[in-house]
Amino acid sequence: MTARAIRQFRGQRAYHAGAAAENRIAQDYERRGISVARRRWRGTGGEIDLILRDGEALIFVEVKQSRSIALAAERLNARQMRRIYASASEFLGQEPRGALTDVRFDVALVDASGAFEIIENAFGQG
Secondary structure, eight states: OOHHHHHHHHHHHHHHHHHHHHHHHHHHHHHTTOEEEEEEEEETTEEEEEEEEETTEEEEEEEEEOSSHHHHHHTOOHHHHHHHHHHHHHHHTTSTTGGGSOEEEEEEEEOTTSOEEEETTTTOOO
C-alpha cells in the first residue's frame, strides 16, 4: 500500500468515526426532545458539527472524538472556539431573531467505545 493510500484510508476512517460520533450525540439530544436543525453546517468561517433547536433557542455543538474522553477534550482549542463563534454568528444571521436568539455552545466528547460526555454551555457565549 502506498503512503497516499494509507493517508486516504486513515482519512476515511476518521471521517466515518466522526460521523458516527455525531450521530450518537444527535440521537441523545433527540431522545431528550431537542431537534437537529443542521448537521455539519458550513459557513464561510468553518463548520459546526450539530445545530439543534430547543424551542426557540439554538444549541451549537462541537463533537470531539478520540481514544478517550480526556484526549477528546484536549482536541478543542481557542482557535476552534473562535471559528465556532464566527460560524454561529453567520448562522444566526439567517434566523428571525438574529443575534437576539437564545444560544448555547455545547461540547460532546466521545471515546473509542462510543461512550460520551456532553458539556452544556462549555464555553459560554462569546
